[in-house]
Amino acid sequence: MNKVLGFVLALPFSALAAEPVATATAAAAPVASSGMAGQLTQLVFGLLLVLGLIFFLAWLLRRVQQAGPAGKGQVIDIIGSRALGPRDRLMLVQVGNEQILLGLSPGTITALHVLKEPVHVPSATEKSTPEFAQRLMELLGKDQKDKK
Numbered sequence: 001m002n003k004v005l006g007f008v009l010a011l012p013f014s015a016l017a018a019e020p021v022a023t024a025t026a027a028a029a030p031v032a033s034s035g036m037a038g039q040l041t042q043l044v045f046g047l048l049l050v051l052g053l054i055f056f057l058a059w060l061l062r063r064v065q066q067a068g069p070a071g072k073g074q075v076i077d078i079i080g081s082r083a084l085g086p087r088d089r090l091m092l093v094q095v096g097n098e099q100i101l102l103g104l105s106p107g108t109i110t111a112l113h114v115l116k117e118p119v120h121v122p123s124a125t126e127k128s129t130p131e132f133a134q135r136l137m138e139l140l141g142k143d144q145k146d147k148k
Contacts, residue, residue: 090102
């Protein structure tokens, strides 16, 4: 893995090291357009290399994050949260069968309330359409009921 990463990182520098040779041969040749085309080609390949490296690192990061404990076997789940201000927030946390309302502020976490009856949270399949989106669809004449 280190060899591949070293090769990928060294590739742009090898192209830069070859530039004086290409420039010297282009200066000897009377055609100036081939030098411009070579520089443009080098620029495009360099850009594609950088973009490819960014996508590869994003893919690798996603793979590494999925390899860790991704929620299976987790005892504590965050049910929901609400920002109260720029630095304060409320969080509803489920621990086993118990739900606890926590107050978070800089430097402190306070248990505000332990709920006797768990709050039912709709799953992703039960999500309702937000009010703004529903109103916009009605205004556009595409009522949600027509889709079903």
